[in-house]
Amino acid sequence: MARDPDQTKARLLTAATAEFAEFGIAGGRIDRIAKAAGVNKQMIYAYFGSKDDLFDAVFNVHVGTSMALVDFDATDLPGYAGRLFDRFADDPAALRLSVWYRLERPRGPGLQAVVAVNRVRLERLAQAQRDGAVPDHFDPVALLSLIQAIATSWESMNPEFGAAAPTDRGYRRGAVVDAVRHLLATNQSVGKEGQS
Amino acid sequence: MARDPDQTKARLLTAATAEFAEFGIAGGRIDRIAKAAGVNKQMIYAYFGSKDDLFDAVFNVHVGTSMALVDFDATDLPGYAGRLFDRFADDPAALRLSVWYRLERPRGPGLQAVVAVNRVRLERLAQAQRDGAVPDHFDPVALLSLIQAIATSWESMNPEFGAAAPTDRGYRRGAVVDAVRHLLATNQSVGKEGQS
Numbered sequence: 001m002a003r004d005p006d007q008t009k010a011r012l013l014t015a016a017t018a019e020f021a022e023f024g025i026a027g028g029r030i031d032r033i034a035k036a037a038g039v040n041k042q043m044i045y046a047y048f049g050s051k052d053d054l055f056d057a058v059f060n061v062h063v064g065t066s067m068a069l070v071d072f073d074a075t076d077l078p079g080y081a082g083r084l085f086d087r088f089a090d091d092p093a094a095l096r097l098s099v100w101y102r103l104e105r106p107r108g109p110g111l112q113a114v115v116a117v118n119r120v121r122l123e124r125l126a127q128a129q130r131d132g133a134v135p136d137h138f139d140p141v142a143l144l145s146l147i148q149a150i151a152t153s154w155e156s157m158n159p160e161f162g163a164a165a166p167t168d169r170g171y172r173r174g175a176v177v178d179a180v181r182h183l184l185a186t187n188q189s190v191g192k193e194g195q196s
Numbered sequence: 197m198a199r200d201p202d203q204t205k206a207r208l209l210t211a212a213t214a215e216f217a218e219f220g221i222a223g224g225r226i227d228r229i230a231k232a233a234g235v236n237k238q239m240i241y242a243y244f245g246s247k248d249d250l251f252d253a254v255f256n257v258h259v260g261t262s263m264a265l266v267d268f269d270a271t272d273l274p275g276y277a278g279r280l281f282d283r284f285a286d287d288p289a290a291l292r293l294s295v296w297y298r299l300e301r302p303r304g305p306g307l308q309a310v311v312a313v314n315r316v317r318l319e320r321l322a323q324a325q326r327d328g329a330v331p332d333h334f335d336p337v338a339l340l341s342l343i344q345a346i347a348t349s350w351e352s353m354n355p356e357f358g359a360a361a362p363t364d365r366g367y368r369r370g371a372v373v374d375a376v377r378h379l380l381a382t383n384q385s386v387g388k389e390g391q392s
């Protein structure tokens with residue numbers, strides 16, 4: 001086969017992304033990926049190594065894309081949450097890959113690019129708090145954790161919500177952005193509203 | 197073997213809970229479960245049916261336990277979030293089972309018990325809003341979705357946070373409860389604080 005290796009690798013990564021997003025690492029099947037990409041199974045091992053290595057290649061692409069698409073602005077956290085929401089609404093496979101990664105790769109050193117980005121974001125949040133641009137009732141790490149959870153909240157509902165869950169994207173996005181605004185608001189009434 | 201069938205089933209469910217929490221449905225292995233429970237593999241098929249059926253049995257136990265342990269009080273949502281946090285802090289396997297279930301069983305009719313409980317909670321939230329006990333800037337479904345995401349936020353961080361993520365349970369719980377208080381607070385400053 002006189003195919004262009006880069007094109008073949010790209011087709012394999014596309015097929016592997018779909019397979020791993022659907023079935024995860026343990027459930028993903030190399031033979032289905034080979035078939036979907038129209039490539040001999042042995043080529044996968046030659047180009048990428050093991051199934052785990054192929055997942056790593058897919059996940060690295062996904063992380064790089066997310067970092068390129070989702071700007072982090074410590075002084076506009078509702079805006080950041082909205083962009084994070086958009087990223088996963090535009091590409092639901094990306095969120096599923098992240099969740100599989102969390103479940104199936106909980107240990108190990110982690111991706112250095114992600115470690116570095118976490119550290120930078122925590123530092124920028126701490127600086128924004130020192131500057132008074134962001135209120136400091138939550139620590140930087142709690143803020144990041146809460147914002148990420150809120151941005152992906154609609155995708156984390158139990159499937160039984162079914163028809164009760166609104167599918168309108170604008171509505172969902174609005175709830176995410178508003179929730180982060182509420183998180184940041186400083187006021188006297190917190191802890192008294194909505195309590196019996 | 198003159199063993200008590202109920203004891204054998206209980207041992208199998210315990211072993212299956214650990215196996216599925218760690219590896220999910222596709223990754224879970226019947227032979228490891230049989231070995232951990234000290235039971236012949238054929239007994240699993242005889243008692244529970246397929247691997248999928250065994251997962252369903254495990255997940256039903258988990259859902260029943262969660263419902264029994266985590267009281268829902270529409271008029272004290274921060275308290276509910278704290279109890280939800282406690283449930284998963286006490287039993288991390290329970291949250292992993294929920295996430296596997298969401299990833300690996302996204303379609304299908306869902307568990308009737310969960311469908312019913314969702315409906316009741318949405319109705320109680322709507323009633324609490326009509327009564328003025330809960331502010332209505334978020335719809336019931338958005339509130340439930342946000343609260344569940346916030347309660348599990350620490351467990352949903354990417355593994356690369358590593359040592360940056362505080363492990364102190366009281367600190368984590370406090371952030372969860374405070375976040376829900378902020379979510380519910382009604383005030384004029386929302387949307388103006390922390391913005392550039």
